[in-house]
Amino acid sequence: MALLLKGAPVATALTESIKADVEKLKKNGVVPLLAILRVGERNDDISYERGAMKRAASAGIEVRNVILPADVDNDTFLAALEELNKDPLVHGILMFRPLPVQLDEEKARKMLAPEKDVDGCTDGSLAGVFANSPVGFPPCTARAAMELLKYYDIDPKGKRVAVIGRSLVIGRPVAMMLMHANATVTICHTRTPDVPSITREADIVIAASGQMESVGADYLREGQVVIDVGIGWNEQKQKLCGDVCFEEAEPLAAAITPVPGGVGSVTTAVLCRQVTDAAMRK
């Protein structure tokens, strides 16, 4: 019977620590403010925005919603971003991506001030996560996985870790963060000939390939910690599933995150943590 690494208590604990810091900031006249910049009405964005607003409210963080029509022109969009960049009251900016095709996403990413980049998409944030320096912020999901390990007292130091997936939002940054925490990390990806032979050797497996239920029993051995970063709708099973086949993995694992209710449920708390960190750094 694996220990179930639920995200909710991690998010709650994080929120408590944020609240304490927000109180201190407020005593100094600073109210952490998250700006959410959304273009159009994509369901995923709206749903995440709602979660982030709820979490922010419970942590005492203010939110400013900047919502632009799906057909907004590039100049108007960049002007809105620049206004948030320049506004000293705004500590963090969450810019939903991908942006509609008429907008210059690369330019927007380059414009966004790294010190406000609480979702870790700028070059400054990437350099920070690579160099382990306090420039920008790591992507929320990568840090959520780290916060989850920390909460459950799973120290990566000296451990073998296999990360499946090399994306810039999760695989690569979480690999670097685990290495900074003194784990020995192997990054597997689509061109890795025999992923199971590598994941079976690991103490901790981070599943972030984006391939639903692709990590089955053959990828695992007994006693591992399995962190599932994936989430998607399984049409056949009519439920949300992760990248790990939970039914196969749970009997083997020492500890495993559920999907939903695992890593994903920690991300908005991390977002709020990073907004507060941004306000504290200033």
Next chain:
Amino acid sequence: MALLLKGAPVATALTESIKADVEKLKKNGVVPLLAILRVGERNDDISYERGAMKRAASAGIEVRNVILPADVDNDTFLAALEELNKDPLVHGILMFRPLPVQLDEEKARKMLAPEKDVDGCTDGSLAGVFANSPVGFPPCTARAAMELLKYYDIDPKGKRVAVIGRSLVIGRPVAMMLMHANATVTICHTRTPDVPSITREADIVIAASGQMESVGADYLREGQVVIDVGIGWNEQKQKLCGDVCFEEAEPLAAAITPVPGGVGSVTTAVLCRQVTDAAMRK
């Protein structure tokens, strides 16, 4: 008998390709210019500078030497850097580090224009090597290791690679570059409990720990490619040695770099390649 992966022919081939590009640039009125910014008279710096100038001359690249006294004040130093940053005739800047203690190295690193950062030390370059995007340049030694593999037709794709060392000048960037080339990379470091068990599993071993002759026969198995990035003076043997114990590794390896005459002898050619790339990007 291992294939000896000598650096000299790699440097020569690189220089030929640079010369061809420099000719094209000159036809358009552009002469690639490398500025070397050196503070003080450290032997290592002077020796590398001499090598770089010789290589640049043979490739048709101009060099501007900016030499400041060891006790230069911070304002004077930063002004010299800013002048090179702003000068449109300067395509690449090599700033020797570490800087003397009275100088603000972190500020200098942040000031240096990523598009002129041909030695890969800025946040822009770090983000570029992490994201595999054309921002800045990778550190020369990391790219030298990659150029060496390329020259000898050793494709990292689908291979297991163990990198020993996680420094920002070689371990981490070369790990990323190998991953971008579709290798499956494990980064070992001082907190890895059993490095030999990992390196023995690899097809390619990159030794970059900075620990002289620390990679012995127990780290290796037959048929591997061994790339030695280290170099240092062995007092006992009265000769230059790398991180690999060559006498033990050579009989096992399929291919191995000598020290000296391996990776190190490719770095100035890479520096010139990156100066030319910088001129071509403009």
